[in-house]
């Protein structure tokens with residue numbers, strides 16, 4: 001028997017034994033309980049959880065094995081099998097499969113080869129020891145497909161073998177992001193396992209696994225802080241509904257499906273109610289061709305209203321409003337029956353001081369009404385009482401008009417009614433006109449929810465952890481707002497400034513976000529290694545990076561080589577169309593499952609979609625506001641491709657006039673090119689973009 005067959009046979013037999021154990025445990029749970037006994041019902045919940053866990057283990061029980069010798073223990077090294085969920089042996093109670101989130105499993109990820117001693121942090125302290133062996137196992141549908149011996153102590157290892165990672169990265173993608181529990185890399189693992197009470201700010205190169213890492217971190221936190229944090233109080237903010245659809249499979253796969261996944265706009269509108277609408281296509285002007293695009297500076301509405309200084313100005317206005325809310329008016333119910341203004345003020349300012357303004361108002365109104373009722377009750381003669389009731393209640397209604405309703409949208413609107421010293425006049429005018437029509441811009445949402453929170457308090461909402469993906473697109477104001485729903489900051493904030501195509505509302509430097517936290521709470525991390533694309537694609541995209549003006553270092557590729565990036569010139573429109581047709585056909589024939597034609601603008605994409613449809617070629621047009629990602633062949637404008645990935649990409653119109661060498665166009669092109677996993681071709685008709693020529697120069 002050669003070594004690999006021996007390896008396979010050994011693992012096959014452990015796998016059979018595992019299936020036997022899973023079956024025994026499943027059989028031991030017994031049938032589902034449908035009765036009314038409360039205790040039995042509670043127990044049934046636990047049994048159901050076990051059934052789910054065993055079902056998850058049933059087809060792919062584990063993916064790794066680590067032989068670990070704990071220091072000070074005489075016995076042989078223990079073989080730890082690591083899976084998506086843990087399982088103990090029924091008879092002995094010993095761990096049989098280790099949950100990937102357990103402390104000891106961290107060794108599987110952090111171990112980088114070599115014979116040096118290792119250690120991991122456990123609740124009982126630091127555990128030291130030695131790794132004797134590391135194996136990666138691929139099990140699909142109960143079949144052991146592959147065993148890779150990544151490390152053997154004392155063997156002739158040249159560091160840790162990457163074979164298994166490369167095997168995984170070489171796979172073709174369907175229409176969903178997947179979990180990476182079997183191949184989490186050390187730098188990713190340290191982010192996933194970072195302590196809870198922190199605001200982690202992560203700058204990660206395109207394809208470095210930011211989204212994936214964030215999702216795994218949620219699963220880890222839920223495991224590590226069981227009983228302290230709840231899935232329903234964790235929330236992920238992502239840029240759009242289609243992206244949410246694309247990532248929606250990962251958490252259920254990791255067994256933590258209840259975490260809320262939303263966009264900031266959806267969440268904010270939910271809080272405000274139906275008082276406002278957001279117009280469609282508000283972003284279009286920023287993605288039009290360079291000559292039609294507005295400039296971006298700190299007075300661009302999105303940047304201005306998202307800034308910390310705008311928030312501070314708003315806070316000042318809120319305080320002023322609250323301080324001058326109550327005016328001194330006695331309430332005279334009838335002759336000489338007067339509720340003195342000083343007493344009303346005493347209630348409002350002393351007794352109800354700790355409540356948010358809306359509650360202070362409500363309590364005050366209730367108190368005044370009660371006072372009036374008491375006065376009326378003192379009147380013995382029913383006839384007089386009736387008459388006084390009528391007149392005094394009328395007077396009360398008039399009096400209460402002096403305590404106007406508290407409404408966040410009306411207050412926000414009032415800020416722009418008069419010219420003011422702080423808000424640039426064109427922003428004030430545009431905001432006022434929009435709100436008059438019941439329409440807000442995306443950048444108005446954080447201030448309005450902030451005002452609502454000031455008026456009403458958190459209204460029962462608390463977050464245990466907040467993930468903000470594509471965080472280069474969010475503002476400091478949004479981050480502060482979300483933080484105000486947490487007792488202590490617990491954030492994972494991930495993004496890539498080089499993909500900051502929404503620079504008109506997002507941050508330009510991470511310090512802008514870091515500055516909203518106390519420095520003990522925030523920490524900055526970089527993920528430089530990129531896993532998505534081949535070496536050739538990453539190197540090509542890296543040469544576009546300097547044009548983005550972000551000063552970011554090049555992404556580091558994993559050594560996975562593929563086809564060279566192609567730059568193709570076509571002579572005319574007919575040739576262009578013929579090329580596109582052939583491209584789709586060739587990629588499909590070459591087993592590429594997801595193929596994307598990335599256009600420069602939304603109109604370009606719509607036109608291409610119509611033409612291909614007329615020729616009977618089936619493609620999915622991705623448009624703004626879409627909520628499902630279908631996979632297959634997509635046509636997508638470059639600005640909507642962010643966050644997604646495709647086996648093969650044809651980037652259209654890589655011409656000089658469509659992608660001039662501006663930072664914004666460089667970011668768009670960088671986003672487009674980094675979507676490709678295995679193959680990238682750029683097409684141009686006229687002179688190629690300077691960015692493309694630079695990227696192509698060293699191939």
Ligand SMILES: Nc1ncnc2c1ncn2[C@@H]1O[C@H](COP(=O)(O)OP(=O)(O)OP(=O)(O)O)[C@@H](O)[C@H]1O
Pocket residue numbers: 165168169178179180183184185188204205206207208209210211212213496499531532642643644645674
């Ligand atoms: N450790 C890993 N093992 C296997 N695959 C990985 C690993 N890390 C990331 N990947 C894969 O790399 C791809 C990129 O991951 P992801 O989309 O999370 O990256 P990202 O940093 O959010 O990308 P971008 O910013 O470009 O949208 C995915 O296909 C993911 O499965």
